[in-house]
Amino acid sequence: MELFQIIILLLDATFRVATPLVLAAMAGMFSERSGVVDIGLEGKMLGAAFAAAAASSAAGSAWLGLCAGVVTSLALSSLHAYACVTHKGNQVVSGMAINIMVSGLTPTLAIAWFHQGGQTPSLSGDARFQPITLPFADAVREIPVIGYTYAELISGHNILVYCAAASVPLVAYILYKTRFGLRVRAVGENPHAVDTAGISVELMRYKALAVTGILCGFAGSYLSTAHGAGFIREMTAGKGYLALAALIFGKWKPVPTLFACLLFAFTDAVQARLQGVELPIVGVIPVQFIQALPYILTVLLLAGFVGKANPPKSIGVPYIKER
Amino acid sequence: MSDATAKFGAPAKVPAWVNLILIPLVNLLAAFILSGAVILIVGDDPLQALEVLIYGAFGYPDAIGYTLYYTTNFVFTGLAVAIAFHCGLFNIGAEGQALIGGLGVGLAALYLDFMPGWMVIPLAIFAAALFGGFWAYVPAYLQARRGSHIVITTIMFNFIAASIMTYLLVEILIAPGGQSPESREFAEFTWLPYLHDFLPFPNTPLNLSFFFALILSGAFYYFMWHTRWGYEIRVTGQNETAARYAGISPARNIILAMVISGALAGFVGVNEVLGVHHRLILDFSGGFGFVGIAVALMGRNHPVGIFLAALLFGALYQGGSELAFEMKTINREMVIVIQGLIILFSGALEHMFRPRIESLFKRRKATATAEA
Numbered sequence: 001m002e003l004f005q006i007i008i009l010l011l012d013a014t015f016r017v018a019t020p021l022v023l024a025a026m027a028g029m030f031s032e033r034s035g036v037v038d039i040g041l042e043g044k045m046l047g048a049a050f051a052a053a054a055a056s057s058a059a060g061s062a063w064l065g066l067c068a069g070v071v072t073s074l075a076l077s078s079l080h081a082y083a084c085v086t087h088k089g090n091q092v093v094s095g096m097a098i099n100i101m102v103s104g105l106t107p108t109l110a111i112a113w114f115h116q117g118g119q120t121p122s123l124s125g126d127a128r129f130q131p132i133t134l135p136f137a138d139a140v141r142e143i144p145v146i147g148y149t150y151a152e153l154i155s156g157h158n159i160l161v162y163c164a165a166a167s168v169p170l171v172a173y174i175l176y177k178t179r180f181g182l183r184v185r186a187v188g189e190n191p192h193a194v195d196t197a198g199i200s201v202e203l204m205r206y207k208a209l210a211v212t213g214i215l216c217g218f219a220g221s222y223l224s225t226a227h228g229a230g231f232i233r234e235m236t237a238g239k240g241y242l243a244l245a246a247l248i249f250g251k252w253k254p255v256p257t258l259f260a261c262l263l264f265a266f267t268d269a270v271q272a273r274l275q276g277v278e279l280p281i282v283g284v285i286p287v288q289f290i291q292a293l294p295y296i297l298t299v300l301l302l303a304g305f306v307g308k309a310n311p312p313k314s315i316g317v318p319y320i321k322e323r
Numbered sequence: 324m325s326d327a328t329a330k331f332g333a334p335a336k337v338p339a340w341v342n343l344i345l346i347p348l349v350n351l352l353a354a355f356i357l358s359g360a361v362i363l364i365v366g367d368d369p370l371q372a373l374e375v376l377i378y379g380a381f382g383y384p385d386a387i388g389y390t391l392y393y394t395t396n397f398v399f400t401g402l403a404v405a406i407a408f409h410c411g412l413f414n415i416g417a418e419g420q421a422l423i424g425g426l427g428v429g430l431a432a433l434y435l436d437f438m439p440g441w442m443v444i445p446l447a448i449f450a451a452a453l454f455g456g457f458w459a460y461v462p463a464y465l466q467a468r469r470g471s472h473i474v475i476t477t478i479m480f481n482f483i484a485a486s487i488m489t490y491l492l493v494e495i496l497i498a499p500g501g502q503s504p505e506s507r508e509f510a511e512f513t514w515l516p517y518l519h520d521f522l523p524f525p526n527t528p529l530n531l532s533f534f535f536a537l538i539l540s541g542a543f544y545y546f547m548w549h550t551r552w553g554y555e556i557r558v559t560g561q562n563e564t565a566a567r568y569a570g571i572s573p574a575r576n577i578i579l580a581m582v583i584s585g586a587l588a589g590f591v592g593v594n595e596v597l598g599v600h601h602r603l604i605l606d607f608s609g610g611f612g613f614v615g616i617a618v619a620l621m622g623r624n625h626p627v628g629i630f631l632a633a634l635l636f637g638a639l640y641q642g643g644s645e646l647a648f649e650m651k652t653i654n655r656e657m658v659i660v661i662q663g664l665i666i667l668f669s670g671a672l673e674h675m676f677r678p679r680i681e682s683l684f685k686r687r688k689a690t691a692t693a694e695a
Contacts, residue, residue, distance in 0.1 A: 039474070
């Protein structure tokens with residue numbers, strides 16, 4: 001039972017860490033599948049996290065916070081689209097600019113509005129998303145294994161964790177079973193063909209980036225109003241890049257990307273637990289090594305040592321219509 | 324057939340100063356106007372902020388010293404990003420290469436200090452190039468030989484570099500009995516001389532690396548435009564297929580350009596570690612690598628432009644710290660906002676004003692020819 005409990009606790013932590021990664025990776029899925037590189041996931045999440053915490057502390061409602069987060073992220077995503085699609089600017093530079101701008105703007109506004117050294121006031125009660133106890137969770141807790149797993153692992157998360165879980169099948173459905181999804185994938189693979197079919201490549205990319213913005217808004221809001229209790233400067237701490245790594249490690253496909261996110265989150269949960277613990281044979285594993293593991297794995301994958309990554313064919317190339 | 328119709332389809336020429344001076348200035352102005360709007364939003368006076376910024380950067384001798392000290396870093400990273408750009412590569416990993424370069428400097432200064440100073444300092448500079456170059460070599464090799472995208476790999480390498488530095492400083496290189504993650508101080512004879520050591524100049528972190536950066540800028544120009552290697556790198560960057568057809572190996576040039584790029588970024592470690600901190604610390608790279616992208620973009624990948632852009636960012640960095648003291652609600656982070664906006668306008672949105680400005684000049688030229 002002891003080991004079983006530890007595993008359940010580890011998985012529980014994994015879910016909590018994986019939530020923003022999954023949401024952001026699904027966000028990046030739309031952008032990258034439509035042919036627009038998005039290294040601005042980090043900035044969009046950070047912007048959303050700040051907007052959500054600020055609105056939530058002003059209005060006292062986590063839902064209004066979420067709205068503010070989504071709107072902010074959507075605005076940043078539109079800026080990315082304006083630069084990369086309308087003006088055919090360099091997509092990496094645009095993402096970089098957004099990341100740097102937001103990392104400066106959030107503490108500047110936080111200090112001006114809240115006077116707490118770059119944080120927002122800490123949130124409590126309705127201003128945060130609270131854990132939800134699923135039906136019968138307390139009743140079945142005593143049933144060994146299944147009941148315990150249900151009560152501890154499945155139940156008791158906040159709504160955004162369940163949103164993240166639902167987002168994966170939803171994104172898979174949209175990408176592979178709807179007309180919109182087909183077109184998103186098509187503009188990422190062969191925009192000329194899409195254009196020939198009479199569909200506007202630019203409009204499709206704008207739409208895809210809008211979805212990216214919305215999902216990133218959820219990811220950012222989760223950080224400040226569900227997982228944490230308020231905005232702290234640089235609170236995304238590289239999670240946007242980690243989500244990007246997961247997206248690549250998952251070969252730009254929803255379900256493998258989910259598993260990549262879970263793997264990265266699990267290494268994080270294990271890392272927190274393994275600090276200073278002596279393992280058989282290998283001894284103490286440095287924390288920093290486990291923290292760097294997702295990045296090392298992604299490099300190995302990209303180098304073709306772990307399977308083969310097939311990026312969308314037209315990724316990073318602005319579409320120039322022939323005249 | 325008139326001249327105008329004969330050139331139909333060919334890109335009409337605009338005066339060089341439009342391309343090199345006017346358009347960057349317009350982009351810069353747009354970034355500053357938006358920054359001013361942000362300052363208004365947080366409830367301060369933008370013009371007063373600009374005044375404080377300029378005075379803080381150039382107003383008195385100390386300020387100039389600090390500005391040039393930051394400029395040094397930006398020249399290194401700007402040149403680093405620029406040589407990769409010339410080869411058609413996006414080196415977003417200057418940050419990590421600077422860290423690892425600094426590690427090389429630190430190891431040389433810590434473990435070779437049985438030698439005299441005049442040997443340790445060049446060895447440390449060489450170590451910076453070696454380590455930084457190596458950290459760029461791996462992504463370059465993976466790009467050239469295995470086709471993995473260099474932007475993603477260099478991003479990942481930034482994180483890996485940060486992890487390595489934290490591990491080494493927390494577990495291995497930490498000063499005996501020390502609490503914070505930093506190495507012991509280097510022996511004093513290994514320090515890079517400050518400018519105020521031999522010139523009548525106030526006490527600032529400005530050190531010999533500044534002149535090293537200037538020499539490298541000159542070398543960069545010679546290498547890029549007056550050697551075969553530079554030519555081959557530029558051809559590879561312009562058109563890989565043409566390069567291959569002309570017997571130039573793109574893979575070799577990708578690796579060469581990236582290794583030089585990493586070495587240049589590594590020199591940030593010389594300025595910071597050997598010149599100023601005199602010990603290995605965490606995060607001495609301070610975002611200089613990322614700003615290098617902006618410097619290269621603004622400077623049009625040319626050493627003169629890069630120096631001017633580096634000076635601008637150096638002034639922003641130094642003037643920005645003054646903002647925090649002088650203004651009511653603005654703090655250092657405002658400078659990061661300005662940086663982000665400059666990258667946005669001079670990088671991502673570079674095609675926003677350009678066609679309008681260019682067509683303005685083309686039209687004027689066309690009427691001039693018609694009248695003649």
